Amino acid sequence: MSDSNQVHFSEESLDDVQGCEMEVVALFLAQGDEPQPPHKELGYSTQSEAFNAVAAKFRTNPHTVKLTRDSFDHHTESGRVGWKENLRPALAKVYEQFGKLSREELLAICQAVLGLENVEVSRSHGVQFEEVFERVVAANSETRTASPYQAQVVDFSNTGRRSDGWFSLTLDQIRDCLRDMIDNHEKFDSLNKSKNGYHETSWRNAFDSNLSNRVARTMGGVQTLPMFELLAKIIHFSNDSSPRTYKSIETDRHKLERALDVLSNHLSGLSNAPSQTASEGARVTGGDNILFYGAPGTGKSHSVWEMIDEDSDLYFTTVFHPDMQNSDFSGTLKPGINEHDQITYAFRPGPFARAVACAWANPDKKVFLVIEELNRAVAAAVFGELFQLLDREPDGSSSYNVDFPSPEFEKWFNNVAASDAERLGLPSNLWILATMNSADQGVYPLDTAFRRRWRQQYLAIDYNKAPEADVVFVTSADGKQSTKWSSFVETLNRFLVTELQVDEDRLIGPRFLNDQDLEDGHLPGKLLIYLWDDLLRHHQDKPLFHSSVRTYGDLDRRMSEDKPIFSGDFLSGLKSEKGEASAPDLDSDPS
Incomplete structure (x- = not known):
């Protein structure tokens, strides 16, 4: 796109996107493929590449981006069926506000929020929070900073000469630091001028003596240089876009106040958002x-993700696996390298610890802990004594509290949650959402005592939720048949139940294959290998498949040679949308 073809829009239009950037990009990705697929208009070669890039930009996961795109599909001209349910309130608001924009306007906004080239935004007033952090992140060198996620948390690193060491502060805690520097301006300004920038012992003492927030004060004591650099970058880039010098900081009162204003204005916008x-x-x-x-x-x-409003809720995710232990889930003491290349030990919280502490620290927010594949680990062992916390009162809080798993957990928790708790409990604003499929190979059973502490929601097979796509397969030596995926999978499941007595929880859900899997109309290998290895492993005859198929190699070879792979009994139950397929010798080998 040349400069003469740039799309111009005001900053006010871009301001409307704040807080829902990922959702707006997902709405654009849900547009039709003419004149070209939307992901390619954004410069990505595949949909997966787009999902990964957008997820990295907005500190979420690619699956969330795809699910959000899918939610919009049913409301655009994408041609994909998407999810036919009504949009949840946050997405409905995004669609109402941006769904009527022209494709060109929506593209320009997406290019702007993704930081792509050739987009000109008219600025009507001073530097904004997003600009400051774009500069902060772009200035990464000895220490690094990641863009804020969940609208309020900033990750930053140490010098990382041997390995990455990452730490977190909330924007509220950073704002407290700036206020403390202003309130104690003479001390900080004098220190800066006398030491000409960074001097570790002096700045460690200054943080310890003058920072009011105990989490920030602790961070300043154990990670002094990364903390110094984070504050220095925010102050500098709130006032100037030019490069800054490593280990230098500006302590001019007006510049400190300007940085505080930028951060306070952003946090004020978050607190004024509808909740x-x-x-x-x-x-x-x-x-x-x-x-x-x-x-x-x-x-x-x-x-699971339909329950979470990603605009206003806070959430943490994990996936259970066979090697997962209680310490991975709750947290444990682990070694690390400080800025002096010395080995230090610190408590590293697991997803459970982070979610519980976040929920206690944010009483007016819904907080979610999402556990995918719950039964791929020995779940009761992973929870350990935390298992008792799953008993809930009517308001959602724990019926019983438990001892903290370790003194390090207790100290970390009370710092982060700003509490003085002696025992651990679940607050009423924490939801734990888990998924499991008992049919998969290599999964562990859930014992009754553990499972009864969950509200269990069974998802039945609903063929109306199948992607709107056709599948094509060979029926005879010179004949092929086409049918809707929804019809194919319904017939397949009926055959598995009636002919092979396959249990219901091992059948094929309509979303087993997605739109991308069905793009070329051929049945992908992941379906065939599931049928062969998981469902028919103990059926020597494999009556679902052609009589000449004796191994999966035979099956794969016949697929590649465009020969029939399914048995006549199965194919007789399928009807082509163009009429009955005529294949009197379905089980004969055309070769």
Whole structure:
């Protein structure tokens, strides 16, 4: 796109996107493929590349981006069926506000929020929070900073000469630091001028003596240089876009106040955003443990993310696996390297610890812990004593509290949650959402005592949720048949139940294959290998397949040679949309 073809829009238009950037990009990705697919208009060669890039930009996961795109599909001209349910409130608001824009306007906004080239935005006033952090992240060198995620958390690193060491502060805690530097301006300004920038012992003492927030004060004591660099970058780039010098900081009062204004204005915008939770000061209630289960492809993960409003809720995700231990889930003491290349030990929280501490620290927010594939680990062992916390009161809080798993956990928790708790409990604003499929090979059973502490939601097979796509397969030596994927999978499941007595939780859900899997109309290998290895492993005859198929190699070879792979009994139950397929010798070998 040349400069003469740039799309211009005001900063006010871009301001409307703040807080829903990922959703707006997902809305654009849900547009039709004319004049070219939307992901290619954004410069990505494939949809997967686009999902990964957008997820990295907005600190989420590619699956979330795809699910959001899928939610919009049914409301655009994408040609994909998407999810036919009504848009959840946050997405409905995005669609109402941006769904009527022209494709060119929506593209320009997406290019702007993704930081792509050839987009000119008219600025009507001073530097904004997003600009400051774009500069901060771009200035990464000895220490690094990541863009804020969940609208309020900043990750930053140490010098990383041997390995990455990453730490977190909330924007509120950083704002407290700037306020403290202004309130104690003479001390900080004098220190800066006398030491001509960074002097570790002096700045460590200054942080310890003058920072009011105990988390920030602790961070300044153990990671002094990374903390110094983070504050220095924010102050500098709130006032100037030019490069800054490593280990230097500006302590001019006006520049400190300007940095504080930028951060305060951003946080004020967050607090003024509409909320579906309780009023400030009141803790949200209703927290629960919910287990989604059903056959593969029934939409378990989608159902989880339908419960989460990514605009206003806070969430943490993990995937259980066979090697997962209690320390991975809750947290443990682990070694690291400080800025002096010395080995230090610090508590590294697991997803459970982070979610619980976040929920206690944010009483007016819904907080979610998402556990995918719950039964791929020995779940009761991974939870350990935390298992008892799953008993809930009517308001959603824990019926029983437990001892902290370790003194390090307790110290970390009380710092982060700003509490003085002696025992651990779940607050009423924490939801634990899990998915599982008991049919998969290599999974562990859930014992009754553990499972009954979850509200269990079974997802039945619903063929109306199948992608709108056709599948093509060979029926005879010179004949092929085409049918809707929804019809194919329904017939397949009926055959598996009636002829092979396959259990319901091992059948094929309509979302087992997605739009990308069905793009070329051929049945992908992941379906065939599931049928062969998982469902028919103990059926020597393999009556679903052609009589000449004796090994999976035979099956793969016949697929590549365009020969029939399914048995006549199965194919007789399928009807082509163009009429009955005529194949009197379905089980004969055309070769």
